[in-house]
Amino acid sequence: MQGTLRQHLLSALHDLTPPVCPDAEMDDTPRLDACADENEYASRVVEVGMQLALRRRMEARRKEVEEALSRMDIGVYGVCEECGDDIGAARLFASPTARLCVHCQSDRESCHERARLLRCA
Ligand SMILES: [Zn+2]
Numbered sequence: 804m805q806g807t808l809r810q811h812l813l814s815a816l817h818d819l820t821p822p823v824c825p826d827a828e829m830d831d832t833p834r835l836d837a838c839a840d841e842n843e844y845a846s847r848v849v850e851v852g853m854q855l856a857l858r859r860r861m862e863a864r865r866k867e868v869e870e871a872l873s874r875m876d877i878g879v880y881g882v883c884e885e886c887g888d889d890i891g892a893a894r895l896f897a898s899p900t901a902r903l904c905v906h907c908q909s910d911r912e913s914c915h916e917r918a919r920l921l922r923c924a
Pocket of ligand 1: 883884885886887888903904905906907908
């Protein structure tokens, strides 16, 4: 089972690796004097912000996949970090980077939800 999941993770990792070299990303800050007018500048700023958010999301996702692969390497993949139970094949196939079993995950989510509600109250 882990062989198949490893393939899933490796292809996910491949998809999440940006094809651009990091140096090319250094100078993507829009410059007002390089734009025709303030409207163009504003839309460049939005565009760059969206690309940045997308890239951050991809990086976070890639980190999850890398961590899942290293858990596989040390033999703790598929074990809930909270209770030590098996996460279960069905859940892992649906979500190969899962670190918690379905029970602990829903506990944690309801805990977060409670905390959020308390903060807002
Ligand atoms: Zn658990």
